[in-house]
Structures are given as structure tokens and as C-alpha cells.
Amino acid sequence: xxxxIRPLDAKSDGLIESMKDPTSAEGMIFFHADExxxxxxxxxxxxxRAILLSKVQLPEGHILDCACGxxxxxxxxxxxxxxxxxxxxxNPQRARASAVNFRNIFKTRGGGSVEILQNSLFLAAxxxxxxxxxxxxxxxxxxxxxxxxxxHLDPARPRNSRSHSLDxxxxxxxxxxxGWKDHLVETTAGPSILLDLSPRLSHLQRLEVEEIVDQYWxxxxxxxxxxxxxxxxxxxxxxWIGAIADKGIARRFxxxxxxxxxxxxxxxxxxxxxxxxxIPESSHRMPKRGEYVTILDSAFVECGLAKYWLNEQIxxxxxHWVESIGRRPQIHHEVKLNLEPESDKTLIQTSGRIVxxxxxxxxxxxxxxxxxxxxxxxxxxxxxxxxxEPSSHPKIQGSFxxxxxxxxxxxxxxxxxxxxxxxxxxxxVE
Numbered sequence: 105x106x107x108x109i110r111p112l113d114a115k116s117d118g119l120i121e122s123m124k125d126p127t128s129a130e131g132m133i134f135f136h137a138d139e140x141x142x143x144x145x146x147x148x149x150x151x152x153r154a155i156l157l158s159k160v161q162l163p164e165g166h167i168l169d170c171a172c173g174x175x176x177x178x179x180x181x182x183x184x185x186x187x188x189x190x191x192x193x194x195n196p197q198r199a200r201a202s203a204v205n206f207r208n209i210f211k212t213r214g215g216g217s218v219e220i221l222q223n224s225l226f227l228a229a230x231x232x233x234x235x236x237x238x239x240x241x242x243x244x245x246x247x248x249x250x251x252x253x254x255x256h257l258d259p260a261r262p263r264n265s266r267s268h269s270l271d272x273x274x275x276x277x278x279x280x281x282x283g284w285k286d287h288l289v290e291t292t293a294g295p296s297i298l299l300d301l302s303p304r305l306s307h308l309q310r311l312e313v314e315e316i317v318d319q320y321w322x323x324x325x326x327x328x329x330x331x332x333x334x335x336x337x338x339x340x341x342x343x344w345i346g347a348i349a350d351k352g353i354a355r356r357f358x359x360x361x362x363x364x365x366x367x368x369x370x371x372x373x374x375x376x377x378x379x380x381x382x383i384p385e386s387s388h389r390m391p392k393r394g395e396y397v398t399i400l401d402s403a404f405v406e407c408g409l410a411k412y413w414l415n416e417q418i419x420x421x422x423x424h425w426v427e428s429i430g431r432r433p434q435i436h437h438e439v440k441l442n443l444e445p446e447s448d449k450t451l452i453q454t455s456g457r458i459v460x461x462x463x464x465x466x467x468x469x470x471x472x473x474x475x476x477x478x479x480x481x482x483x484x485x486x487x488x489x490x491x492x493e494p495s496s497h498p499k500i501q502g503s504f505x506x507x508x509x510x511x512x513x514x515x516x517x518x519x520x521x522x523x524x525x526x527x528x529x530x531x532x533v534e
Contacts, residue, residue: 107196108240109226111210114203127364130212135204136174137197144173145258145300149331149340150180152360152368157254158184160348162296163289165251166190166223166241170231170280171259175202177300178256179209187253188223190241196228231257232275234283252288254348255280258300268302270312277313281320294324294346303330303338307381310343314377317345325349328377328407329356334450336402336431357407359450369447374409382408384425388524389436391426391458396437397520397531399453399489405433413451417441427523432489434523440534454489454518456531465526466490466519471500474519475507477530484513490521490528 116122119135127148136144154177162185169178172191182189189206193199203226210221225241242250257280259273270277277299288295301313314326327349331340350356355374361367375382383405391397404410405428414423418439427434432453440457443449460477464470466488478486486504488497516533 107199107228108244109200109203109228110244111203111207111221111224111226114200114207114226116201116204119197119201119204132209132212134174134176134208135201137195137201145177145340146333147176147180148360148364149333150177151184152358153177153331153340153342154180154184156358156368156370157181157298157348160296162187162253163251163291163347165253165289167254167256168192168252168284169256169258170234170237170284171257171275172202172226173198173258175205175226176209177258178202179206181254181256182206182220182224183209183213186217186220188220188225190224190237190252191226192229192231192237193226194228194230199226199228202226230275232279232283234285234287238287250287252284254296254298255284255288256298256300261302268304270305270309270316273302277316278319281316285320291347293349293351294321296347297345298348299343299345301341301343303341305341307377310377313343317343321346325351327353327356327372329358330403330407331358331360332401332403333360334362334401336453338403338406355407355409357404357409359401359404359447361447361450367447369450371404371409371413373412374407382411384411384428386425386428386523389424389426390525391436391461391522391527391529393458393461396440396455396457397529398435398437398441398455399520400433400435401451401453402431402433404451405429410451430523432523434520454487454520454533456518456533458529458531459517460530462528462530463526464528465521466492466500466528468496468500468503471503472507474528474530475504478504478508478517479511479513481515481517481530481532482513483515483517483530483532484508484511485516487516487518489518 119137122135124133125147127146167181168190170192172193178189178191191202238250262268327344329342353372354376356372359369422438424436459481521528
């Protein structure tokens with residue numbers, strides 16, 4: 105029975121990758137195998153998700169991850185819920201790495217009940233075979249009635265690809281549902297399932313996922329959750345299903361701060377996916393002096409919730425979407441944003457008030473006129489936020505730095521280009 109691995113007995117010998125996770129405040133070292141490191145969930149993301157999930161009352165039973173990879177996410181669930189885990193991984197080396205990581209996380213976090221560690225099991229097996237896995241767990245733990253409280257699935261998908269089909273996920277969603285449907289604890293809201301999917305799924309593919317889920321649990325509640333650690337990128341896209349979904353809440357955005365001690369920003373609401381992507385339309389409105397310009401985190405805009413947050417902040421009538429797609433979503437608004445609490449600031453790439461409008465682009469030939477206005481507006485430092493050729497950027501930035509350093513300005517500013525014209529805007533940060 106070498107396909108059955110107990111965390112207490114798992115050995116790290118031969119696991120070729122071990123690395124400290126920089127997102128772990130405890131300085132945890134995780135073991136990986138067969139190039140598992142690039143696929144592993146960062147500890148900060150895994151823990152944040154487990155803490156958010158802990159607001160839900162799970163039924164009794166094991167937490168299952170039927171494609172557990174390096175085991176970091178299932179370990180986070182177990183640590184927060186104080187529940188035993190069942191991890192399944194087709195690759196034997198990765199299954200062993202999962203068991204080792206599970207044990208190390210348990211000990212590092214001061215696991216209070218050794219019984220949880222003793223009752224947890226990892227299998228080098230096919231994650232689609234629910235019946236076989238349940239039988240092995242029951243025999244190993246001497247149990248007659250094994251219950252699965254939560255099913256987590258993070259299927260493998262093609263790497264280094266900007267898009268892929270649902271059929272390329274391994275294992276496929278339908279195969280997992282077929283294998284495990286009869287073993288999941290059913291509540292009045294259905295089973296508890298969390299699908300960790302590719303952030304590259306299109307809107308239509310997300311609707312396809314909903315259709316597959318509805319084939320097994322018709323009209324079950326669903327909450328899509330976008331998670332970002334910044335840089336305008338969605339790091340994780342997940343579908344929370346059944347008992348763990350928030351009834352009436354179709355979308356959730358979670359922005360995890362680089363500060364490990366800061367609570368994440370969470371915003372919920374919006375339309376169901378069947379009603380559209382819900383991304384605001386861009387306008388061709390021209391800028392005005394005195395109004396504010398803000399570049400939002402593009403991941404927040406991508407999930408379809410940014411406009412609702414802005415409406416709460418400053419009102420729809422004060423918000424003008426100049427660019428709603430791409431890496432730098434740009435809004436113009438008449439009222440200054442109130443970025444409180446501190447976590448709200450993680451949604452903003454930059455924000456400032458327009459003090460000068462140039463009917464030309466920033467280049468090495470025009471930089472002096474920009475510098476002149478920066479000096480006139482008491483600016484001591486300029487950040488260039490307009491697209492420039494990589495070779496010219498340091499030269500133009502250097503010109504700003506040299507000329508402004510001779511002055512005694514007191515304010516910070518930035519240069520930004522209007523997306524629908526050659527206009528450039530000089531803004532001060534307030």
C-alpha cells in the first residue's frame with residue numbers, strides 16, 4: 105500500500121525542490137517535486153482563502169483536495185478549521201511532498217490536536233476515484249462512515265498559455281463530480297465545493313463552468329471570487345458553490361496586501377454572470393483642469409465590481425470612465441477619493457488632481473515644457489505613468505530629476521496620457 109502516505113511517516117528524502125515561502129510570516133519551507141514549485145499556491149493566498157472560508161459553518165467531516173499538488177492549500181484549510189484532511193495527487197512524488205508540507209505546517213503553527221494529524225491521509229492515486237479513496241481512508245483510520253465536508257479542486261491546466269479550453273483541465277470538472285457527488289455531505293444549501301480555476305478563463309468559459317455545475321446541482325448558489333496580490337493581475341479565480349457560497353452574492357474581489365499584517369480588501373456584490381461581464385464602457389470624454397484622475401487596479405475592474413465601489417465612494421454622477429480595459433483603467437472624477445480604511449489604497453495605482461493639460465505627448469524634445477509646469481506647480485518629484493519607449497524612459501526621467509532637484513518644490517506629481525488622444529496631463533498627488 106505504498107500509495108497511502110501518512111503525514112506522520114512521510115519522508116522528504118529525494119524531494120528535489122525545497123524553498124522558503126516569502127509570503128509566510130512564519131518563514132515556512134515547503135517541499136516540492138517534479139517542477140511543482142511554479143504551480144504551488146503561495147502560503148499568504150492559501151491562508152487568506154482559508155480564513156475567509158472560516159466564516160462558513162462547514163458540516164462535520166474531512167477536507168478533501170483531489171488534485172492537491174504540493175498540499176499547501178489543504179494544509180491551510182486544516183490549520184484554520186482544525187479538521188483532518190484527505191489529499192490526493194496522481195504524481196507519487198508530489199503526493200509525498202504534500203504529506204511532508206502538511207505535517208510541517210501543522211507543527212509550525214502549533215497544531216493542538218495530534219488526532220487531526222493522525223487522521224489525515226494522502227494518496228498517490230487518481231483523484232476522480234471517490235469510492236476507492238473513501239475505502240482506503242476508512243480502512244486506514246478504522247472508520248465505517250467517512251464524510252467529506254469540503255471538496256477543493258485545483259485542476260492542472262496548460263502552462264505558458266494565455267488561453268485554454270475547459271477540456272484541457274486535468275481532471276475535468278464532470279469527472280470529479282461523477283466520482284465524488286455521492287460522498288459529499290449535503291446541507292440544505294447543497295454540498296460545499298470550491299473550484300480553483302484558471303484566471304485566464306473568459307467570461308463565456310466561466311458560464312460554461314456554471315452550466316456543468318448545474319448539471320449536478322441545479323440552481324445551486326454560486327459566488328465567483330477573484331483574488332489579486334497586485335500589479336493589475338488576477339492571481340486566483342475561484343467558484344464557491346453550495347453551502348460555502350454567499351446567497352445573493354454573485355461576485356467577490358479579494359485584494360491581498362504585500363504587508364503580511366494588513367487585512368485584505370474585500371468587496372462583494374454585482375450582477376450574476378448570466379447578466380454580462382458588467383465592465384463599464386469607455387468614453388471619449390476630454391480631461392478638465394481641477395478634476396481628479398485615478399488609475400485603478402485592473403484586476404478589480406476585470407471582475408465587474410469596481411464601478412459599484414466607486415459609486416459608494418463618490419457617486420455614479422461624478423465618475424467618468426475614460427478607459428475601462430487594459431492594464432491601466434483610467435477614471436476622471438470631480439470628487440476626491442476617500443481611501444479609508446488603509447486596505448482601500450491597494451486598489452489604486454495612482455490618483456491625483458489635474459493641474460495642467462498638454463496637447464502633446466511626453467518626449468525627449470517636449471520634456472522641458474513639462475518640467476516648466478512642474479516647477480510652476482511646486483512639484484519636487486515626477487513619476488512618469490505614460491507609455492514610453494524603454495530606451496527613452498530613463499533619459500526623460502533623468503531630465504525631470506535633474507531639473508527639479510535644483511528647486512525647492514514640496515509636492516509629488518505624475519504625468520499621464522489621455523488614452524483616446526495625444527493629450528498628456530500633469531497631476532499632483534493630494
